[in-house]
Amino acid sequence: MNCGQLAAEVDAYLDGDLDQVAASACRGHLRTCAACRDLADRQTRLRAALAELPPAEPPASLWAAIDARLGAAEIADSRRGALATGWSRLVAWLRPVAWPVAMVGSAGAIALVVVQLRGATPTQPLAVRAPARAPAAVAPPVQLALRDAIDERSDLEREADARFRQVVSELLPLARTEVATWPARRAQGFAHELERREQAVLVASPGQVRERAWHELTSYLERVALGEQVALGGGR
Amino acid sequence: MSALGALAAVTLALAAPAVAWADDGTDGDGDGAVIERAEFQAGIAGRPVGVVAIDNSLGDVRIEGYDGTTVTVIAVKHAPDTAALRRLRVESLANPDGSVRLTTLLTERAGHADRPAVALASVRVDLTVKVPRAAAVSGRVTTGRLELANVDAGADLDSSTGPIVVRNVAGVVFARSLAGSQRFEEVFGSLDSHAIDGDLAFDSVRGAALTARAYAGDIDGRRVAAKQVRLSSISGRVDLEAEAQPGGSLTVTSLRGAVDVRLRGSVGVAVRARAGGRVSLAGATAPTSADRWVEARYGARRDRAAVQVESRFGDVSFALMQ
Numbered sequence: 001m002n003c004g005q006l007a008a009e010v011d012a013y014l015d016g017d018l019d020q021v022a023a024s025a026c027r028g029h030l031r032t033c034a035a036c037r038d039l040a041d042r043q044t045r046l047r048a049a050l051a052e053l054p055p056a057e058p059p060a061s062l063w064a065a066i067d068a069r070l071g072a073a074e075i076a077d078s079r080r081g082a083l084a085t086g087w088s089r090l091v092a093w094l095r096p097v098a099w100p101v102a103m104v105g106s107a108g109a110i111a112l113v114v115v116q117l118r119g120a121t122p123t124q125p126l127a128v129r130a131p132a133r134a135p136a137a138v139a140p141p142v143q144l145a146l147r148d149a150i151d152e153r154s155d156l157e158r159e160a161d162a163r164f165r166q167v168v169s170e171l172l173p174l175a176r177t178e179v180a181t182w183p184a185r186r187a188q189g190f191a192h193e194l195e196r197r198e199q200a201v202l203v204a205s206p207g208q209v210r211e212r213a214w215h216e217l218t219s220y221l222e223r224v225a226l227g228e229q230v231a232l233g234g235g236r
Numbered sequence: 237m238s239a240l241g242a243l244a245a246v247t248l249a250l251a252a253p254a255v256a257w258a259d260d261g262t263d264g265d266g267d268g269a270v271i272e273r274a275e276f277q278a279g280i281a282g283r284p285v286g287v288v289a290i291d292n293s294l295g296d297v298r299i300e301g302y303d304g305t306t307v308t309v310i311a312v313k314h315a316p317d318t319a320a321l322r323r324l325r326v327e328s329l330a331n332p333d334g335s336v337r338l339t340t341l342l343t344e345r346a347g348h349a350d351r352p353a354v355a356l357a358s359v360r361v362d363l364t365v366k367v368p369r370a371a372a373v374s375g376r377v378t379t380g381r382l383e384l385a386n387v388d389a390g391a392d393l394d395s396s397t398g399p400i401v402v403r404n405v406a407g408v409v410f411a412r413s414l415a416g417s418q419r420f421e422e423v424f425g426s427l428d429s430h431a432i433d434g435d436l437a438f439d440s441v442r443g444a445a446l447t448a449r450a451y452a453g454d455i456d457g458r459r460v461a462a463k464q465v466r467l468s469s470i471s472g473r474v475d476l477e478a479e480a481q482p483g484g485s486l487t488v489t490s491l492r493g494a495v496d497v498r499l500r501g502s503v504g505v506a507v508r509a510r511a512g513g514r515v516s517l518a519g520a521t522a523p524t525s526a527d528r529w530v531e532a533r534y535g536a537r538r539d540r541a542a543v544q545v546e547s548r549f550g551d552v553s554f555a556l557m558q
């Protein structure tokens with residue numbers, strides 16, 4: 001089994017839907033592949049977040065609106081004669097099944113949202129992938145729960161990013177003053193190294209990885225500003 | 237454990253990371269808050285624990301090495317009410333390679349129609365984790381305190397604004413914080429510490445290398461006996477009392493703060509110092525070049541330790557203690 005096959009089957013594996021041989025292959029791959037273990041971990045977190053969702057309850061206004069429209073139709077029918085009365089009978093026959101139909105529809109919409117979210121790629125916003133007709137009252141809690149699970153540190157991370165940016169802006173002039181005394185080739189190496197470390201910050205995922213990248217960048221600038229011998233382009 | 241049993245344990249760990257919550261009870265603390273304490277074991281029975289990674293963004297982490305072979309977690313959850321308490325989770329994931337990962341999270345923080353939002357400041361999860369001494373440890377906190385003691389295989393520690401405290405640790409230690417202070421006592425191995433706004437303190441650090449950098453914090457070292465020592469701060473003061481090592485090197489620098497180094501030991505020492513302010517270096521030669529370095533040599537020539545102390549804008553002092 002390779003990573004692609006594992007990714008295709010991880011849902012079924014976590015659901016316990018795979019047969020013994022396929023499940024064993026998944027377990028074997030998870031033993032040896034840290035990336036896939038992370039994937040399985042993320043999926044279990046997603047499941048935990050989804051499991052926390054309350055049961056879907058149609059809003060009270062739904063019934064009121066249906067009732068009002070039925071009432072208006074009955075009044076109109078009473079003024080129209082036999083054809084309208086027949087329509088009224090049809091509506092009356094449909095009324096007992098309207099609620100289950102609405103429930104099934106809501107459940108189907110939720111299922112679609114879940115299926116879409118499971119298959120969502122990081123490059124596509126989750127909200128965009130929800131079905132256009134998903135009930136507005138159901139979609140926000142789904143998104144909120146996921147957002148909370150993923151972004152609960154976002155405020156602190158923004159503050160940390162701001163402080164690191166400030167430190168870099170303070171260190172850069174000091175470092176550049178030092179670099180101005182370097183030979184041109186070495187100064188060019190500094191520019192490349194700085195760009196590489198800045199890029200590492202930009203592509204790092206929020207949290208520990210990005211803070212580590214910030215520390216690498218600021219520590220490097222500190223060393224340059226203090227005139228220490230620094231590694232340039234992988235050499236020293 | 238049989239192979240089948242091990243596989244079953246792995247499957248359980250992967251499929252159901254929300255561990256069984258061995259509940260010791262829920263209590264009020266007198267001011268309307270509720271507290272729940274739970275203790276459970278993490279890891280796969282019969283498998284040696286190699287790495288323990290703990291990520292707690294909701295409170296303190298205390299990691300203690302002990303002579304056992306399992307990972308024991310004591311979690312104390314604090315919340316304003318039982319509904320909020322139920323949203324606090326401690327997840328444990330054990331992998332077949334012997335690594336164990338513990339994560340805390342607050343689910344549905346923003347709430348919705350039936351469940352009110354929960355402020356992060358109103359909840360807390362504190363973890364005490366007992367790990368085998370030989371396990372390598374990785375710990376991360378956000379605003380809480382991160383403590384580590386009595387482990388032999390080093391550690392990798394991160395904090396945003398909470399303090400990091402390390403005591404009696406062997407192996408390579410790596411620590412990073414944004415605004416949290418860091419304190420290390422009795423570290424027997426190489427140590428690499430970096431903080432932006434926090435102070436760094438070292439007491440009884442003995443290893444191949446000690447590297448410490450602070451941007452705006454002070455650095456304070458006592459009883460340091462590392463072969464290679466490099467301490468630097470941009471805006472803070474650096475104060476070091478160390479033991480000279482034969483053939484060792486010490487570089488102690490601050491851009492704006494004062495630098496004070498006191499060295500003890502019987503080996504010879506070659507010192508050079510430079511400062512924007514005053515230089516205090518007994519027996520130093522007069523500056524001989526435009527770069528204003530002053531130098532002094534003490535003791536035997538053989539296996540001399542090389543010392544460099546510098547402050548671009550502050551004062552520098554060096555003393556040899558007998």
